[in-house]
Amino acid sequence: MRAETVVVRFFLRAVPALVPVARRRAIAQLIGHGVWLDEDATAAVELVVSELVTNAVVHADTDVLTLGLYVRGLRLTIDLHDGNHRLPVRRSADGGSEGGRGLELVEAMSLSNGWAETERGKHVWAELALPKPPPAVVRQRLLQLPPTPRQRVGTFPARTGNSTERTSAHVAVARRPHALARLAG
Missing domain, CATH: 3.30.565.10 (Histidine kinase-like ATPase, C-terminal domain)
Known part of the structure; x- marks a missing residue:
């Protein structure tokens, strides 16, 4: 939608x-x-x-x-x-x-x-x-999206031995599935 x-x-x-x-x-x-x-x-x-x-x-x-x-x-x-x-x-x-x-x-x-x-x-x-776009139209629009950027989203706890330390994580932003849902109406 x-x-x-x-x-x-x-x-x-x-x-x-x-x-x-x-x-x-x-x-x-x-x-x-x-x-x-x-x-x-x-x-x-x-x-x-x-x-x-x-x-x-x-x-x-x-x-x-x-x-x-x-x-x-x-x-x-x-x-x-x-x-x-x-x-x-x-x-x-x-x-x-x-x-x-x-x-x-x-x-x-x-x-x-x-x-x-x-x-x-x-x-x-x-x-x-409004009509729901057919899959071919959705696919064509998705192919026209810019490449997915990587962005820092936060720190996550990581276990090393007996201690817990914070490490940074980079997570790819999953724009294409979100865009698919948006364009599919």
């Missing part, structure tokens, strides 16, 4: 032309931070980012958006903050309407989702499941 938390935040101008940019940047940031995404996870991230950013651009009446990506273990939280205090309203789209399905899509794609008012506006979030 991945022990660390990946946190990525970036700002966007609230204009429709930047929705695809937000989608591409979110995927690039996750991959750049070592988060493994299969085809389904990539599609889910792209859809949720698109819907959250589009809803904010259309309804929030604000100039700047903040998109946050938070990875903990095999969970990704996508969080969008805008400067408008008006909370989203879930509406039902009729068969011919062009809009009105965004929050339904986000809900369908996520493990959980919601929104809350903040001091400076609101944030709307969705939590997605």
Whole structure:
């Protein structure tokens, strides 16, 4: 299980032309931070980012958006903050309407989702499941790790005859098994 938390935040101008940019940047940031995404996870991230950013651009009446990506273990939280205090309203789209399905899509794609008012506006979030990387990907990442350093970790008692004396010991830091567990998710 991945022990660390990946946190990525970036700002966007609230204009429709930047929705695809937000989608591409979110995927690039996750991959750049070592988060493994299969085809389904990539599609889910792209859809949720698109819907959250589009809803904010259309309804929030604000100039700047903040998109946050938070990875903990095999969970990704996508969080969008805008400067408008008006909370989203879930509406039902009729068969011919062009809009009105965004929050339904986000809900369908996520493990959980919601929104809350903040001091400076609101944030709307969705939590997605991330796939476990296959063994070949884990192995490839392990082969790219730097060599294991040796480091002094302490002194241990050693018996010589009838007396006990302290001797220094150097123990290899076993990074590769730890990294394997971390990368295997």
